[in-house]
Every structure is written in structure tokens, then in C-alpha cells.
Amino acid sequence: MKLLVTGGCGFIGSNFVRLMLRTHPDWSIVNFDKLTYAGNPANLSSIEDDPRYRFRRGDVCDEAAVETAIGPGVDAVVNFAAETHVDRSITDPEAFLRTDILGTHVLLEAVRRHGVTRFLQVSTDEVYGHVADGSSHEGYPLAPRSPYAASKAGADLQVLAYHVTYGTPVLISRGSNTYGPYQYPEKLIPLFVTNLLEDQQVPVYGDGLQVRDWLHVDDHCRGIEHVLLHGTPGHAYNVGGGNARTNIEITQRLLTQLGKDPQRYVRHVEDRPGHDRRYALDSAKLRTLGWSPRVDFEEGLAQTVTWYQEHESWWRPIRSGAFADYYRAQYASLRGAK
Numbered sequence: 111m112k113l114l115v116t117g118g119c120g121f122i123g124s125n126f127v128r129l130m131l132r133t134h135p136d137w138s139i140v141n142f143d144k145l146t147y148a149g150n151p152a153n154l155s156s157i158e159d160d161p162r163y164r165f166r167r168g169d170v171c172d173e174a175a176v177e178t179a180i181g182p183g184v185d186a187v188v189n190f191a192a193e194t195h196v197d198r199s200i201t202d203p204e205a206f207l208r209t210d211i212l213g214t215h216v217l218l219e220a221v222r223r224h225g226v227t228r229f230l231q232v233s234t235d236e237v238y239g240h241v242a243d244g245s246s247h248e249g250y251p252l253a254p255r256s257p258y259a260a261s262k263a264g265a266d267l268q269v270l271a272y273h274v275t276y277g278t279p280v281l282i283s284r285g286s287n288t289y290g291p292y293q294y295p296e297k298l299i300p301l302f303v304t305n306l307l308e309d310q311q312v313p314v315y316g317d318g319l320q321v322r323d324w325l326h327v328d329d330h331c332r333g334i335e336h337v338l339l340h341g342t343p344g345h346a347y348n349v350g351g352g353n354a355r356t357n358i359e360i361t362q363r364l365l366t367q368l369g370k371d372p373q374r375y376v377r378h379v380e381d382r383p384g385h386d387r388r389y390a391l392d393s394a395k396l397r398t399l400g401w402s403p404r405v406d407f408e409e410g411l412a413q414t415v416t417w418y419q420e421h422e423s424w425w426r427p428i429r430s431g432a433f434a435d436y437y438r439a440q441y442a443s444l445r446g447a448k
């Protein structure tokens with residue numbers, strides 16, 4: 111199988127590329143990535159000399175560049191390319207509309223022209239919005255509540271419309287909150303771990319009782335692989351970890367592992383605007399096809415913390431660059447939570 115992976119230098123994309131080359135000796139992968147702030151070629155340094163791997167720099171919104179990347183002979187396209195951070199979508203929504211919606215459209219058109227046999231859209235549980243109780247299955251109404259989630263929902267709807275209108279062989283995976291090695295340190299877990307490793311406080315939004323369902327990145331990648339190989343075109347599949355935890359529970363675990371006193375290191379700050387209180391995914395549809403998560407959450411989280419401890423050379427350059435300006439702008443003006 112010859113795959114075109116977009117956004118393969120990001121967190122989930124790079125873990126996916128590495129895992130697929132490891133598990134499928136007969137696969138080859140072209141990685142098409144714009145290298146935005148979150149795309150890091152260092153994530154793939156271990157495979158850059160693998161003859162089955164090729165990198166091409168480009169933007170999914172650029173039709174000509176996509177046309178060249180897709181070339182002849184691509185069997186499947188897996189679209190990881192996206193702006194993904196909710197807080198950034200609140201301050202700069204336009205970038206999300208461009209990459210997440212327009213970029214997906216450009217890819218769908220290229221897939222249609224080239225008769226590619228599988229197009230997999232990597233989506234998110236955030237398209238269902240806040241889930242007050244129970245869990246969201248794939249038929250649940252889409253009710254996104256942040257510019258990020260709305261951009262992903264817009265892309266999902268386009269993808270499904272291409273199936274109905276043109277018969278494009280599309281698939282959608284909707285993953286829950288993902289953690290593991292190589293995650294850019296703006297997201298909860300890597301931000302808090304690297305803050306603590308730098309002996310700084312961690313900013314918990316509001317009361318910290320928001321609930322997320324945590325999924326190890328390897329389980330997420332195996333879920334995407336499973337959808338790609340066994341999914342039915344025109345369908346979406348939830349990929350949930352089944353590890354519902356409040357943010358404060360996560361914070362406590364990180365503080366304990368790193369030996370930090372909660373009184374001193376936790377700072378409750380004002381809440382994220384429109385903050386979704388709870389996500390919960392029903393992944394029965396994908397489980398019926400034979401996928402299930404393998405990584406125990408407590409073990410996976412502890413290993414992830416250790417990974418950041420052992421890979422300072424990966425995150426220190428990130429934290430000292432443009433990230434430092436982002437961090438100041440995002441957090442400096444936040445008041446303490448009431």
C-alpha cells in the first residue's frame with residue numbers, strides 16, 4: 111500500500127508514520143506537511159533514511175502542491191493536517207477554517223481526480239460538543255462549540271457529502287483526547303509536565319472538574335489503521351480510550367510523579383470561554399470490527415512523563431522559541447479563578 115499522509119510531522123501523524131512503517135514492511139509513505147509551529151521534522155528523525163519514506167513540504171490548501179504530492183499510484187490518503195488547539199482557535203479562528211475545512215476540500219478534490227481508493231479523515235470527539243451524560247455514538251448530532259470543533263465538524267460534513275454525491279470512498283475516525291510522546295507542549299499533559307520540569311506552576315482552567323476521555327497515541331494510531339483497513343466507506347468511527355478523568359485528577363497524578371506540592375504548583379485560572387465540560391465516546395462500532403485500546407492509562411501516563419523527562423533535548427528548543435511568546439499571550443492576562 112502506498113499512503114499519502116498529510117500533517118505527518120505533527121504529534122499523532124508522526125506516531126502514525128513510525129508505527130505503520132514498523133508494522134507494515136510492504137507499505138510506503140509520502141508525508142506532506144506544511145511545517146507550521148506544531149510540525150516538527152525531529153519527530154521523524156528515526157525513519158528519515160528509510161527508503162519507504164519520503165517527505166514533501168507543502169500546504170493542504172495549495173492545490174498545485176497537493177496535486178504533485180498525490181501523484182500516480184497513491185492508494186490511500188490519511189489526513190492529519192489540521193490546526194488543533196482549542197485555545198488558539200479562540201484567538202485566531204481563521205487559520206482553522208483554512209486548514210481544517212478548505213484543506214480538506216482540496217484533498218477531497220485531488221482524491222476524486224486521482225481515483226484514490228481510500229480517504230481517511232482524522233477527526234475528533236469535539237464535533238459532538240459537550241456530552242452531559244451517557245456517551246456519543248457516531249449517529250449523535252454534531253454540535254461543536256469552539257471554532258476548532260466547528261472547523262472539524264465542517265470538514266466531517268464535507269467528507270460525508272463527497273461520499274453521497276460522488277461516491278468518494280471516505281472514512282472518518284473521531285478520536286478522544288490523545289497523549290503520549292512527541293506532543294507539542296501547548297496541550298494539557300505535555301504543558302503541565304514541562305512546566306513542572308521547569309519548576310513552574312500549572313494553569314488549571316476554572317475548577318478543573320471538566321472531564322476528558324484519554325487515549326494513548328499508539329492506541330489512537332492503531333484505531334486509525336483499523337478504520338483504514340476494515341471500515342466501510344461513508345462511515346465514521348469513534349476511537350475512544352475509555353479513560354474518563356477530570357483535569358484535576360490528571361494534574362494530581364503529574365504532580366505526584368514529579369514530586370511537586372499541589373498547594374504551591376497548582377494555579378486555578380479563569381476558565382476557557384465556552385469550555386466543554388465533558389466528552390465521552392461510545393466506541394462500540396470500532397470495537398465490533400476488532401479494535402480495542404491496549405495501553406493501561408496509569409502506565410501510559412507514567413511512561414509519557416518519563417519520556418518528557420528523558421527528552422529535554424526535544425522539548426527545550428520548542429519551549430524557548432515562539433512557544434514562549436504564545437505562552438505569555440495566552441496565560442499572562444488570565445485572572446485567578448473565583
Ligand code: DAU
Pocket residue numbers: 194195196197233234235236285286287288296297298299301313314315316318320321322357382389
Ligand atoms: O478531544 C479531542 C481533542 O482533544 C482534540 O481534537 C484536540 O485537538 C485536542 O487539543 C484536545 O482538545 P482539548 O481542548 O480537550 O485539549 P487540551 O489539552 O487543550 O485541554 C484538555 C483539558 O485541559 C481541557 O478541559 C482544558 C484543560 N486545560 C488545558 C490547558 C492547555 C487547562 O485546564 N489548562 C491548560 O492550560
